[in-house]
Amino acid sequence: xxxxxxxxxxxxxxxxxQFRAQVERRIDGSLTEDExxxxxxxxxxxxQLHAYMLRVAIPYGTVRPDQMRMLATLAEKWDKGYGHFxxxxxxxxxxxxxxxxxxxxxxxxxxxxxxxxxxxxxxRNVTADHFAGxxxxxxxxxxxxxxxxxxxxxxxxxxxxxxxxxxxxxxxSPNDRAVTKAHDIGLRMVEKNGEPGYEVVVGGGLGRTxxxxxxxxxxxxxxxxxxxxxxxxxxxxxxxxxxxKYKARIKITVHEHGIDKIRELVEEEFAQIxxxxxxxxxxxxxxxxxxxxxxxxxxxxxEGYLAERDANPAFxxxxxxxxxxxxxxxxxxVSVSLKRHGATPGDASADQMRVLADLAETYGHxxxxxxxxxxxxxxxxxxxDLPAIYAALRDADLHTANIGLISDIIACPGMDYCxxxxxxxxxxxxxxxxxxxxxxxxxxxxxxxxxISGCINACGHHHVGHIGILGLDRAGxxxxxxxxxxxxxxxxxIGQRAGPGFAYDQIVPAIERLITAYLELRTDEEETFLExxxxxxxAPFKTALYPEEKANAA
Amino acid sequence: MARxxxxxxxxxxxxxxxxxxxxxxxxxxxxxxxxxxxIEDEAHGDLRMLFAASQAHVVVGPYLADAKAGENGPEPxxxxxxxxxxxxxxxxxxxxxxx
Numbered sequence: 001x002x003x004x005x006x007x008x009x010x011x012x013x014x015x016x017x018q019f020r021a022q023v024e025r026r027i028d029g030s031l032t033e034d035e036x037x038x039x040x041x042x043x044x045x046x047x048q049l050h051a052y053m054l055r056v057a058i059p060y061g062t063v064r065p066d067q068m069r070m071l072a073t074l075a076e077k078w079d080k081g082y083g084h085f086x087x088x089x090x091x092x093x094x095x096x097x098x099x100x101x102x103x104x105x106x107x108x109x110x111x112x113x114x115x116x117x118x119x120x121x122x123x124r125n126v127t128a129d130h131f132a133g134x135x136x137x138x139x140x141x142x143x144x145x146x147x148x149x150x151x152x153x154x155x156x157x158x159x160x161x162x163x164x165x166x167x168x169x170x171x172x173s174p175n176d177r178a179v180t181k182a183h184d185i186g187l188r189m190v191e192k193n194g195e196p197g198y199e200v201v202v203g204g205g206l207g208r209t210x211x212x213x214x215x216x217x218x219x220x221x222x223x224x225x226x227x228x229x230x231x232x233x234x235x236x237x238x239x240x241x242x243x244x245k246y247k248a249r250i251k252i253t254v255h256e257h258g259i260d261k262i263r264e265l266v267e268e269e270f271a272q273i274x275x276x277x278x279x280x281x282x283x284x285x286x287x288x289x290x291x292x293x294x295x296x297x298x299x300x301x302x303e304g305y306l307a308e309r310d311a312n313p314a315f316x317x318x319x320x321x322x323x324x325x326x327x328x329x330x331x332x333x334v335s336v337s338l339k340r341h342g343a344t345p346g347d348a349s350a351d352q353m354r355v356l357a358d359l360a361e362t363y364g365h366x367x368x369x370x371x372x373x374x375x376x377x378x379x380x381x382x383x384x385d386l387p388a389i390y391a392a393l394r395d396a397d398l399h400t401a402n403i404g405l406i407s408d409i410i411a412c413p414g415m416d417y418c419x420x421x422x423x424x425x426x427x428x429x430x431x432x433x434x435x436x437x438x439x440x441x442x443x444x445x446x447x448x449x450x451x452i453s454g455c456i457n458a459c460g461h462h463h464v465g466h467i468g469i470l471g472l473d474r475a476g477x478x479x480x481x482x483x484x485x486x487x488x489x490x491x492x493x494i495g496q497r498a499g500p501g502f503a504y505d506q507i508v509p510a511i512e513r514l515i516t517a518y519l520e521l522r523t524d525e526e527e528t529f530l531e532x533x534x535x536x537x538x539a540p541f542k543t544a545l546y547p548e549e550k551a552n553a554a
Numbered sequence: 555m556a557r558x559x560x561x562x563x564x565x566x567x568x569x570x571x572x573x574x575x576x577x578x579x580x581x582x583x584x585x586x587x588x589x590x591x592x593i594e595d596e597a598h599g600d601l602r603m604l605f606a607a608s609q610a611h612v613v614v615g616p617y618l619a620d621a622k623a624g625e626n627g628p629e630p631x632x633x634x635x636x637x638x639x640x641x642x643x644x645x646x647x648x649x650x651x652x653x
Contacts, residue, residue: 027570029611047614050641050648052572080647098570344644415634416642426644476632
């Protein structure tokens with residue numbers, strides 16, 4: 001895992017001192033809000049609907065136990081006792097006081113964390129597969145490259161005032177758990193003739209104009225990555241639509257100019273700047289890679305785990321749902337659900353964060369991850385330790401067995417917190433989860449991703465939800481549109497809008513009708529909702545959603 | 555013909571705490587919307603916004619929000635403003651427990 005060197009530490013500490021002085025000047029009136037706003041945004045501080053919100057980066061979702069404990073301390077000391085993990089592997093604090101924020105940033109800096117570039121028209125937190133370095137299906141650990149990109153993009157003088165924000169995601173597995181095709185640049189580690197490299201995808205994104213990214217290079221040698229990414233961002237920095245923020249993202253640039261033209265321009269730029277990269281970046285990458293060593297995995301019997309599975313149905317259910325295949329024999333990847341039925345997706349209390357830190361330290365080789373699906377991962381756990389981990393999670397109310405199921409919902413903060421939102425998202429997620437828990441259908445339904453956004457900006461990734469829900473304001477009333485068939489994986493697809501929206505009190509019954517129809521229509525228990533949708537098309541699901549239209553037509 | 559003026563209140567976020575606040579008739583900022591001044595005249599609203607804009611040392615982003623007269627004072631018209639009077643609805647930890 002990467003540890004700050006002296007340069008990193010000095011840089012972050014200096015930024016905190018700088019921001020402390022800026023906050024003081026805002027409070028004493030020397031800075032107006034217009035002057036202060038860009039400065040606070042450069043340090044991840046927003047002013048939302050009810051309070052300030054501080055967004056802290058968790059680069060590539062990787063967090064150490066001491067860092068997790070510090071996140072807990074921030075929640076307890078300067079917030080209301082909890083933090084909110086987001087779809088871009090950040091943590092947000094919803095209630096800080098302005099004068100406290102420099103102290104919060106100081107505390108973060110003491111454990112090698114910061115909030116720089118978590119806002120603004122810059123290159124944002126670089127995200128990665130949350131199973132990186134652990135997954136059985138992985139080609140290579142993408143995190144060293146993500147760290148290289150983080151260091152390159154941090155305070156990059158050319159990229160501080162981009163046309164809009166810019167998001168990069170990277171995966172080292174063919175099974176894409178990082179939604180790379182919905183990012184401005186998506187990087188997929190691949191091998192060609194035994195040589196490591198990348199498939200480079202550009203122009204993906206959700207928001208008001210959702211698009212799946214296009215392949216700009218099907219194979220980029222590893223050593224060319226940084227100059228190539230720099231070429232992509234440079235070309236967009238010039239071409240990007242600064243006249244209209246809604247058309248400024250690179251997806252629009254790619255759409256307007258065409259991928260072939262963008263590829264041509266990027267290759268020209270790349271040819272020019274490639275000689276400037278004389279190998280220092282590769283030396284730096286090698287240094288970073290040396291810090292991402294594979295833990296020393298142990299060999300131990302797993303009979304205790306198997307016996308507990310036989311003896312304890314709740315444990316069996318949890319391990320069936322919340323474990324994933326690890327590359328090391330006898331090991332598992334544990335996904336800890338932050339989606340207890342009826343809870344706010346992504347929220348963790350300070351106590352829960354400390355429990356997770358303790359578990360990572362005791363059983364998990366000191367490694368924790370935050371997933372873009374708003375859960376926490378213990379990536380390296382020996383199966384013999386799973387009964388003890390489950391017991392500890394149960395004591396902390398973190399043992400919900402619902403990973404990948406209907407209640408494992410991504411929900412953006414929505415109008416409960418966000419100043420941009422046009423409707424609520426969290427309570428809809430809470431009510432869907434509660435309803436299907438009451439119906440006891442969750443495990444029968446099987447794999448299903450519901451994603452909910454409280455506005456058109458799509459922070460809840462609704463476009464790539466198997467069932468997407470978009471909350472809007474229709475004549476002063478919350479209204480929810482449903483999209484169907486979205487997919488955020490390597491086979492990414494934007495979901496199709498099903499029809500007119502539903503009132504707040506009608507959205508959960510609508511989802512229930514949809515699921516009931518799926519259960520009746522599927523060929524067998526193996527056919528997932530998405531597979532059934534692909535086989536049958538939208539028609540039978542529309543009939544379930546809008547039964548009155550069918551009746552009127554009859 | 556000019557559109558009829560719908561009643562309004564002036565609201566903003568507090569500079570230090572960031573929470574929702576409203577302007578009272580005696581030039582104070584209150585955490586309780588029902589204590590706000592209900593503005594029923596457009597010209598008066600313009601004047602009050604000038605005052606609010608002069609308060610940049612204590613508030614951020616003042617604006618006029620639609621409101622209606624209630625039994626105990628102004629009440630929100632739109633659901634967004636309603637949430638600002640109570641705090642988030644996912645669980646009780648905003649103004650609903652603070653005030």
